[in-house]
Amino acid sequence: MRDVVMMSYGEAIRAALDDALAKFPEMLLIGEGVPDPKTIFGTTQGLREKYGAERVLDMPLAENGMTGICIGAALAGMRPVLVHQRIDFALLSVDQLVNNAAKWHYMFDGQQQVPLVIRVIIGRGWGQGPQHSQSLQAMFAQVPGLKVVMPTTAGDAYHFMLAAIADNNPVLFIEHRWLHHIQGEVDKHCPMAELSGAALLRQGTEITLAAFSHMSIEALKAATVLASYGIDAEVLDMRCVSPLDVESVAASLAKTGGKLVIADCAPELASTGHQLLSKLVLTHGHHLQQVPRLIAYPNHPVPTSHFVANHYYPGAEQIASAVLDMLDRSELTESVIGALQSDLPKDQPDRSFVGPF
Amino acid sequence: MRDVVMMSYGEAIRAALDDALAKFPEMLLIGEGVPDPKTIFGTTQGLREKYGAERVLDMPLAENGMTGICIGAALAGMRPVLVHQRIDFALLSVDQLVNNAAKWHYMFDGQQQVPLVIRVIIGRGWGQGPQHSQSLQAMFAQVPGLKVVMPTTAGDAYHFMLAAIADNNPVLFIEHRWLHHIQGEVDKHCPMAELSGAALLRQGTEITLAAFSHMSIEALKAATVLASYGIDAEVLDMRCVSPLDVESVAASLAKTGGKLVIADCAPELASTGHQLLSKLVLTHGHHLQQVPRLIAYPNHPVPTSHFVANHYYPGAEQIASAVLDMLDRSELTESVIGALQSDLPKDQPDRSFVGPF
Amino acid sequence: MTVMSPAPADLKHLYYQMLRIRRAEEAIARRYAEQQMRCPTHLCIGEEAIAVGVCAHLTAQDKVFSNHRGHGHYLAKGGDLPRLLAELYGYAEGCCGGRGGSMHLTDLEAGFVASTPIVGGTVPLAAGYAWAEQMKKSDAAQGSASVAGGRMPEATNVVVIFFGDGCFEEGVMHETLNFAVLKQLPLLFICENNQYSVMTPLAERQPKRDIYKIAAAHGLNTFSGDGNRADEVFQLAQSAVTNARNGLGPQFLELHTHRWPEHCGPNEDDDLGYRSAGELAEWKLRCPLLQTRQMLLGLQLSNDAELVQMDAQLTEEIEQAFAWALQGSRPTIDSMRQHLYA
Amino acid sequence: MTVMSPAPADLKHLYYQMLRIRRAEEAIARRYAEQQMRCPTHLCIGEEAIAVGVCAHLTAQDKVFSNHRGHGHYLAKGGDLPRLLAELYGYAEGCCGGRGGSMHLTDLEAGFVASTPIVGGTVPLAAGYAWAEQMKKSDAAQGSASVAGGRMPEATNVVVIFFGDGCFEEGVMHETLNFAVLKQLPLLFICENNQYSVMTPLAERQPKRDIYKIAAAHGLNTFSGDGNRADEVFQLAQSAVTNARNGLGPQFLELHTHRWPEHCGPNEDDDLGYRSAGELAEWKLRCPLLQTRQMLLGLQLSNDAELVQMDAQLTEEIEQAFAWALQGSRPTIDSMRQHLYA
Ligand SMILES: Cc1ncc(C[n+]2csc(CCOP(=O)(O)OP(=O)(O)O)c2C)c(N)n1
Ligand SMILES: Cc1ncc(C[n+]2csc(CCOP(=O)(O)OP(=O)(O)O)c2C)c(N)n1
Ligand SMILES: [Mg+2]
Numbered sequence A, B: 001m002r003d004v005v006m007m008s009y010g011e012a013i014r015a016a017l018d019d020a021l022a023k024f025p026e027m028l029l030i031g032e033g034v035p036d037p038k039t040i041f042g043t044t045q046g047l048r049e050k051y052g053a054e055r056v057l058d059m060p061l062a063e064n065g066m067t068g069i070c071i072g073a074a075l076a077g078m079r080p081v082l083v084h085q086r087i088d089f090a091l092l093s094v095d096q097l098v099n100n101a102a103k104w105h106y107m108f109d110g111q112q113q114v115p116l117v118i119r120v121i122i123g124r125g126w127g128q129g130p131q132h133s134q135s136l137q138a139m140f141a142q143v144p145g146l147k148v149v150m151p152t153t154a155g156d157a158y159h160f161m162l163a164a165i166a167d168n169n170p171v172l173f174i175e176h177r178w179l180h181h182i183q184g185e186v187d188k189h190c191p192m193a194e195l196s197g198a199a200l201l202r203q204g205t206e207i208t209l210a211a212f213s214h215m216s217i218e219a220l221k222a223a224t225v226l227a228s229y230g231i232d233a234e235v236l237d238m239r240c241v242s243p244l245d246v247e248s249v250a251a252s253l254a255k256t257g258g259k260l261v262i263a264d265c266a267p268e269l270a271s272t273g274h275q276l277l278s279k280l281v282l283t284h285g286h287h288l289q290q291v292p293r294l295i296a297y298p299n300h301p302v303p304t305s306h307f308v309a310n311h312y313y314p315g316a317e318q319i320a321s322a323v324l325d326m327l328d329r330s331e332l333t334e335s336v337i338g339a340l341q342s343d344l345p346k347d348q349p350d351r352s353f354v355g356p357f
Numbered sequence C, D: 001m002t003v004m005s006p007a008p009a010d011l012k013h014l015y016y017q018m019l020r021i022r023r024a025e026e027a028i029a030r031r032y033a034e035q036q037m038r039c040p041t042h043l044c045i046g047e048e049a050i051a052v053g054v055c056a057h058l059t060a061q062d063k064v065f066s067n068h069r070g071h072g073h074y075l076a077k078g079g080d081l082p083r084l085l086a087e088l089y090g091y092a093e094g095c096c097g098g099r100g101g102s103m104h105l106t107d108l109e110a111g112f113v114a115s116t117p118i119v120g121g122t123v124p125l126a127a128g129y130a131w132a133e134q135m136k137k138s139d140a141a142q143g144s145a146s147v148a149g150g151r152m153p154e155a156t157n158v159v160v161i162f163f164g165d166g167c168f169e170e171g172v173m174h175e176t177l178n179f180a181v182l183k184q185l186p187l188l189f190i191c192e193n194n195q196y197s198v199m200t201p202l203a204e205r206q207p208k209r210d211i212y213k214i215a216a217a218h219g220l221n222t223f224s225g226d227g228n229r230a231d232e233v234f235q236l237a238q239s240a241v242t243n244a245r246n247g248l249g250p251q252f253l254e255l256h257t258h259r260w261p262e263h264c265g266p267n268e269d270d271d272l273g274y275r276s277a278g279e280l281a282e283w284k285l286r287c288p289l290l291q292t293r294q295m296l297l298g299l300q301l302s303n304d305a306e307l308v309q310m311d312a313q314l315t316e317e318i319e320q321a322f323a324w325a326l327q328g329s330r331p332t333i334d335s336m337r338q339h340l341y342a
């Protein structure tokens, strides 16, 4: 039975939290602002009213302690979902996440488990600046014992959230703020998702675009315009950062003749793209028949001023240029870029979106 | 003027701290145990007596707060060197290191600076276990604004420590505990070192071994035995993790016919080797003429039991096997491994070394 | 402790400074809708007395650290207004070159070291700065002792850290309190207790007990009072600053106040219903400016005409500051890559 | 609070438990030199009264969390001795399958959830566990209310966290205290103040003031006392456990004691000179076992013969535990990769 509804990514998160609260009586939803009138950009709306203040609650400003408290509750059989409005705040809790949550099941020889979801949002735009728009997925993805996902579509947001909550391991669930308003199909009647595997967003034959989170949207945009110029790119959404699905990329490369552009929403230094590329070389060396490209952010903090922050973020234009360059079709670059350019300020995802960010 | 003395790595650290305290009146040396009778495995011995309790001091157990306090002191013109006996403890201070230290100079537009050294030691052996023997260099190396070094030789330990203290940026200085007792030449009269660049530990022509920290010692061991079988490996010590010296590896590969083994003292998932390899592909794709190898730790926490921890750590044997395999000389593997094998328990660097770890 | 009124000149100064902050914040709020100040902005309207009452006792050598809600602290400490505004617009002339926006301010000449928005982030930095000041002073004292034969060391520069009730929940606060008392730092902790962290009331985050008493248990000298009475803040801060300057160690002030606008942004948000009915209205009656104004008039230290003129003069200053700021230049893309390393 | 002596049976139980821990620790120290227990080991010799006095009031449903110095807590809570020893040897039969060694212990059947060595790491976990217990109880109460018509909910299981004076400096402690009071958790904080963190004396880390008073300022019910008097610990803990069980919220005990051996390892280290002269010797005179023994004999609750026999019996138990442990099997290399994910 299929039961497809259109909803925004943010609504999909809310729906998953709602369904999980109904399904798992031991689930808790906790975080600064969870029950406040802005409800984490709408994603927790109505949940306190529906499930009670004991299960849906705010918390003190104490990220490390509250992470530890949620780990303790998880050991006692609860399923806490801890929300940070910015991934930057999770840096305060690295001790509990890395020293405890990630290792607990292993170091106690499988006798105990930590079913914990840490829900974090990557900020961008409207001057979030150096301390409120970091992209830290690679930092967490390198920790054995943590699962790290960053779904891009509303459907994946819904199913991954449910799967993350059902999972008996700590899962870092990363949302990019600029995905929240994007509509997509959600089929609630799918079987429980696996927290692994890339998603094929667009089939293509000439080149593989492997992209992370919001960059998958940019890659799709690029691929769509490129298609109108007769260039057929395959787009893979690397929705799981750990474990990373190297196999799917390798399989795609086998089809596209080993041509690869990786697009990551992180500084080059912090890009999971390096891990992806390195693993492709180590385990599938011969699929890469041309030097691939990595499109990533520059290696410095995000400056606040929108005049320059706009240039901090590469997008569909940079992806399309790289594709054209690799395919020796640079003569098209100017007109493809022209078709992609918008007059939208680059610090807003769309005109209607003026915060809160 | 050369003035070469032999000393252990630990002694070189002590000498550098001593010389820096003499040279920089604004330097502070602070950390749990710094002035206690065990003096951080001997590396701070006598310094409190010589420079006073105001400059060489112990601290409360408060890693994040003390990191912030050292940042504040650095802003006011001091040069603090903050010591953690285990890199694991630095996880409690990721907030201050990443949100503040790494970004301060940038986000205040160059008006302020943070001359701060964080000295940390990677533990290994004698049951340090999951929370006391993590290898976290990649986590920190992916943060723009932090410099991350992990020198391998006594000479580099001395010069890098001095350079780190003289540097006006935050520097994470990583020592592997198993390097402390190893003797090496220190020439105190070298000019101030740059905190960049790999070190050529052994020249060779047939294959490039790019190794990190203690794995460079293992790579050298492997290369030495291989040489007696007529195989000539080049060994590069990747003593700077950020910035990473990709150029030197590329140059070496040009010489060795694009044959590369990377040996990292970190789990595969957390290996800077991926970044190195990816960058080689992205910027020097054509030097890699054979699928390279990455020797790293398995992707799980370090179990305490010495019966299995011994097998957690790859070393010279695994490196040599990879080399022989790549060079199609597997017929030598058995005897090379035989020559490399020692009856030393793998949780002690040598017999004389029975802790404290 | 004997509570004495501030001298007339001081009271007028307090009022002037508060009005200046109020008018600047109002002007920012008004212009924010134009969508040219494209950064999260946390206004301090309603809380001006604290910044002003504390900073009245500081010299340019004293240092201030602050948080996301930093405009008032910056201005009260003597931070440059035009450069603050240029910063909000993202121009190169901003106090932070445009890199920081509202949440990252600095004016080193004025002794305003920094504000940043990770809650708790600047708290230990202030302590570290105070520690360095203390060490420098003791070095100087030793130096001068050997030169001038045991001359009494001069009073120390002090460092002030402003933070909110929410910040008090962060562990780093406790770590810093412990160190500050251990080293007897010349440091003032100013807790602006406005009872909310974003929209979450204190009761959902902290049990019923006084914040300052925890600081007292750590061994700090503590004060608590009405953060909407500039005269009271002034007096408490006077004692606290004097103590800190004279080597009596760190001081802690808990000051009760209330924020009027929304947590972040230029608007009112009383309609959202997270504050209890009438709460904001009641606090508005206790407006710090209103109370000081009544005092000035009641004590006949000023008159309507003078205050109207003061207001006009400030409005003019602020208009000019905006005019200057709006002529700022865009930071270049090349410049964006500078200053990663010193 | 009226201080009453523990009943005779209790006093004998306390002595027995302390002696058991002492003899086990001594045996570990003796055999450690054989270099077969290859893991950092923090002995609690000299501090046995605290673990024993507190755990005397706990049921197997109550939970204990502990730190690097966890053998005493584990044994006092009823943790399996042979499996502790097997763990030290790194055998698969260890309580942690050999993965943890001395610094990671668990015995879920006994209600000893976990000890780990990152200082402060288990503190919030204990609070989270207590929070879950509280929620479960309130669910059960609601459930039973609807069934049995408002029957009084039963007393809650309590959770205990043992930690040291050094741990109190970590920010996470303060975050946990705040939450514990906010939620009125059935949680006991047991601060073993032995005045040292490794070799660093309290005075280099904390100002002169009482630790428990900070907890009191947070709103916890607090107790402080002589951690070397098992009878005193027993009495204080009795009140504290009763309070926590009956919904009176988190309780904090600061207990003064002293560690005899080196911080980590089997040896004495008084020669290193980090303790003031005579300090250790004086504390040895206040040995918790000695004091309780004198009490038992003085009150004629026991006699030399009985105590000698008790000792012999324990020695025998410990010998057998070692014998069992030493027959352990090595965890396999394959098994090393298991259990990364649940
Ligand atoms: C570590 C961290 N957690 C959460 C936030 C989000 N945040 C920004 S301001 C704020 C409220 C702080 O409350 P308080 O300290 O009382 O200051 P106020 O805004 O009331 O002046 C929060 C939760 C943050 N910036 N940093
Ligand atoms: C976060 C962290 N910092 C430092 C250490 C190193 N360390 C291990 S035990 C210890 C002393 C702890 O002192 P205390 O809490 O008083 O316990 P005690 O050893 O006295 O029983 C220290 C500093 C650690 N394990 N974890
Ligand atoms: Mg507040």
Ligand SMILES: [Mg+2]
Pocket: D164, D165, D166, D192, D193, D194, D195, D196, D197, D198
């Ligand atoms: Mg102690």
